[in-house]
Amino acid sequence: MIARFQLRCSGHFMFLDTSNKISRMEDWDEHYMNLAIDAAKEAYALDEVPIGAVIIDHKGTVLATQGNCTIGGNDPTGHAEVLALRKAGKKVNNYRLTGCTLYTTIEPCVMCAGALVNARIKRLVYGADDERFGAVKTLFNICDNGSLNHQIEIQSGVLESECRRLMQEFFKEKRTSSKVY
Ligand SMILES: [Zn+2]
Numbered sequence: 202m203i204a205r206f207q208l209r210c211s212g213h214f215m216f217l218d219t220s221n222k223i224s225r226m227e228d229w230d231e232h233y234m235n236l237a238i239d240a241a242k243e244a245y246a247l248d249e250v251p252i253g254a255v256i257i258d259h260k261g262t263v264l265a266t267q268g269n270c271t272i273g274g275n276d277p278t279g280h281a282e283v284l285a286l287r288k289a290g291k292k293v294n295n296y297r298l299t300g301c302t303l304y305t306t307i308e309p310c311v312m313c314a315g316a317l318v319n320a321r322i323k324r325l326v327y328g329a330d331d332e333r334f335g336a337v338k339t340l341f342n343i344c345d346n347g348s349l350n351h352q353i354e355i356q357s358g359v360l361e362s363e364c365r366r367l368m369q370e371f372f373k374e375k376r377t378s379s380k381v382y
Contacts (some may be wrong), residue, residue: 215275230326233257234268234360237328238302240281241367244268251367252307254281254287259300259323264289281305282313285318297321306364308335308357314343317353324354328364 211220215293233255240253256265264340266290271279277356282305290296300325303317305355309327314336336343344353 223281226244230356230359233263233302234306234326234328234364236263237281237306238360238367240268241306241364242268242279244270245329245367247273251371252281252305254283254305256298256301256303256305256322258293264298264301266293275326278312280310280313281300282309286316286322290320299323302326302372304359307331307359307368308337308339310334311336311341311342311343314341317344318349318351321351322353324356326356326359328357328359329361329368330357338350 236252237255237343240255241251242253244253245251247268247270249272252269254267255263257263258292267281267285267288269279269281270284271277272324273279279315282303283326285303286298288300289301292339300323301320302324304326305313306328308316308331309325318381327337329341332339333338336355337345343349346352
């Protein structure tokens, strides 16, 4: 599946270079966002908040795929993005993920946005804004804040409706079963 996509989009490899514009990245972004959505669905099936994240390197190789795991892991830091950063760091044997792109279904929170900056992620792509916790543009602007020593390129709204729908379904289901989140 990935190989076929890369072949079809082989002419687009240049877009991974900083000189290229975001508009050329659409097909590529949707492909990886779909992987993040799959991870979110897996989290949903485990009764976790359905957020998924994927990290790729500068060549488009997937380094990590991860869904939220706060409840099952009894871990308040077990957000998809943080766990994906840990996995990717182990894979490349480096705490810096320079040149990497992180895809996530929902706008990262304060913790995750800070972790992305610490990891020196090059580019962040996310699906839907998070009105309650979003720290990339909704409540705070951590990822491209000029006061910090690293700024991340940001693309939002990729497969937004699907990403949002999963969250809405999950919380609607929880409210119906009167479990409080
Ligand atoms: Zn988070």
